[in-house]
Amino acid sequence: MQTFFQQVINGLSLGSIYALLALGYTMVYGIIKLINFAHGDIYMLGAFWGYYSINTWHFSFIEALLSSMIVGAISGVVIEYFAYRPLRHAPRITALITAIGVSFLLENGMSYFFTSDTRDFPQIITQHNYNIGGVLISNIQILILVTACVLMILLQLIIKRTKMGKAMRAVSVDSDAAEMVGININRTISFTFALGSSLAGAAGVLIGLYYNSIDPLMGMTPGIKAFVAAVLGGIGSVPGASVGGFLIGILETLFQSIGLSAYKDAVVYGVLIIILLVLPAGIFGKNMKEKV
């Protein structure tokens, strides 16, 4: 039983990381229907910003977290402006290739200019474990879990309660109609990118702190997993992304704990395919009725 709860904790903390990343994916997809392949790399940028700002300017944890969110937001907006905006009316698959190009550029540019070595993230918060009835949970795990939840709730509030959130929802349903009623499409899309990318930036610092190891290619695998999480939850849906992220984290943990570690990714994809077959738009996705 102790082991079981320990594995649940492991799964939740892994899942919260996927969930944080999946949120950015799902928001961008919701508004311009683009699989933003570069999202995982913004998370890498956030981690590197945290690394340099803490090491060079001795930022505290909060300062590093907030500043990396700003850096994430800025890079998201810049990428959108230069790489995706010119392709707003191009076929979607073209924009996807551009996103892949941006991802290659960030990964290889960082490797080229800052070397591809793995670095140890400065441990500004010393990790210690709490023992609750034999189940170990560390302060950083709690921190990640809490930050992830707070950010998710905040995001939900922004989308549901603010004017900008309303605009975002309008654009995602029908951008032409939204434009007609006076919504500034470009500004709304930029805002979405800023919001989604700032979450990735935050995730970068949190994960850097948690795992203590960052490198320029760190965004690749979690990026794809987070995308899978977003699709699983129903891409475009904020609660869906969180649920998808936690689900994948727990699934991976479960299969590793029963000794199928070699197949853990295969199982995740298998579950994804099965869920998509039963619910073609993911768990929380709206199934569009096709009009004739």
Add this chain to the structure above:
Amino acid sequence: MKKAVKKITYFASVAAIAVIFAGCSTATTSSKGNPVTDNTIKIGENMELSGAAGGYGNQMNQGIKMAVNEINQVGGVNVNGKKQKFKLIVRDNKTSTNTSASVATQLVNNDKVNAIVGTATTNAGTAQIPNITKAAVPAVSPSATDPNFTLQKNGKVQPYVFRACYQNNFQGGIGAKFTYNNLKARRVAILYDNSTDYGTGLEKAFKDTFKGKVVDTQGFTEGDKDFNAILTSFKNKKVDAIYVPGYYTEVGLIIKQARQAGINVPIIGTDGMADPKLAQIAGNQNSNKIYYTTPFSTKASESNPVAKKFMADYQKKYHTEAPTFSALAYDSVNMIKQAIEDEKSADSTKIAEGLSKIKNFDGVTGKITINKQHDPEKPIAIEQLTNGKVSNTYEIK
């Protein structure tokens, strides 16, 4: 009906072309050996500078550059009484097999190199073998560890393939014996890198040699960061030790997470984790009871003048402690230099001959003798980390 006839004629004509093509003799490209054309000896570097193994490839690149610079600073290699400089041609293979094959053909055919250093990984390395063999240019890999890497399918040695590192069976066997004899561990769990031949090969070699009980074997994928689930499952199995063949990037995290989960048994690994970054990633306070097999022991280097000089130079140039990969790459270049000096020629076929005859070569990673399988025979040591620092070195005979 008509349509079917049409289709049949169509395909028949296509098949006819195919037969014509297959029947006629076709040209093949070939060349034999690259002699020295002008006064420089060209060394090609086919290296993983980007892609999954980019981090390791860049460490090797540093070692190679250092070796070439050092050789050129003293005027070059002594070829039959005449000094000739090295010219290094660096090409990136993106950690991809087909790019590696292409890079190798470019190096041997267009750049006309006399020898190649590379690749870092076995997969990229095997992709270059057909091309370098055709061109008769030897290649020394600093870190391709698959036992069959230097062998042809029929078990004969590949004439132009060499390596500077241990092959898996040797290293895994040593690790297993050490775990059983010195650490007295009887129940061992293995957590290995399932996405590289390095991890899978060592896992197999360890299992084959280990006399105790392997209670659990679990794999991870390169780039994984979370090992808590696997470690938690190990915790209940009452293991005496954990064997972790993999690279320092992941093993560092395994050590950190194991210690934080309260697993304090010895962790034994391989030369892939012999890197100062290991303790940085794991955290010094977590790096206790860590053992790894390594050719390049910091302790042993104090008695080895070549290693001592290398360590000091590396520190001066890159402001960090030298990693094993840089040392292996540095040795690869110097083995080529030694072969040239021994054979008094820098023609590619002669270098290959010279490499196969290397005996008692003083390398950073110990005294190297190339055996019949083109594997280096050199001493192996096991280092122990305490609080992130090497506290003990076991010489294995």
Add this chain to the structure above:
Amino acid sequence: MKINWKTNLAWLVIMVAGFYLMNTLILVGVINAFIENMLVMIGINIILATGLNLIIGFAGQFSLGHAGFMAIGAYATAIITSSVETPVGFYIALIVGIVLTIIVALIVGIPTLRLRGDYLAIATMGAAEIIRIIINNLKITGGAAGIFNIPALANWPTVYVMVCLTTIVILNFIRSQGGRAVKSVREDEIAAESVGINVFKWKLSAFVLGASTAAIAGSLRASYLQTISPNDFNIMASISVLIIVVLGGVGSITGTFVAAVVLGVIDTVLQNFGALRMVIYALALILIMVFKPSGLLGTWELSLAKIFNRKPKEVSE
């Protein structure tokens, strides 16, 4: 549709001429082993990308699982030719690979082709990853180390002939009745269904045909490079094929040829830039896409019939 013997003959002449041109260039020494290697890789990429273009460009199904099918062909060839080291063994392996791929493509396609757009993409990507992970954990496939010392049974003429053959088969399919059905499915599934086209059947047949060409490409690659490992068939491998298709123009086979050549040459030229190569490659990719969003050739198709007849009877899309 009358078969146009004049154009077909012209194509045949071009293909044979291309073959002899290449042969002569090698004999004269203009093409050395390095350029030959580049051309063979371009040829293999053409086979892969025409297959994927059939699925994406003509059937309108966004598949991201091409590497998985390629892996099956490659491993079938590697395993079989390692024990039967003859050209006959190679062709047997090729056929076994294709058959296996067709079976797997049916298993993957029948359930997933009901999905749409990006959902299909992620499902096929997942299927390809599952294939790769299984290969990575099997004994017969050599695990992560892969298989090396595969006998070299495919040389450039084999690849050349295969490029011609697969292109002919795919173009024939596109121009046949089935091809028109497939294109109608791409334009509007509901409309296609309402005029009596079995939407699912045509989607699936395009998917299976595209997948089987991937198996051919994988088989050639294994035999030509003489080494394969599971990592050669990861998500990035699927994506690089996708890049060729989109760069050339979705729905243009000519474009696929052009893009495969352009990318192959760029990639080779960039070898001179060391570690900077991927940075330049990424920038080039972004710039081409931003300034030429519909790909290099859009949906334009080179057609000899048009040139011969001046007034085209049927404008290919």
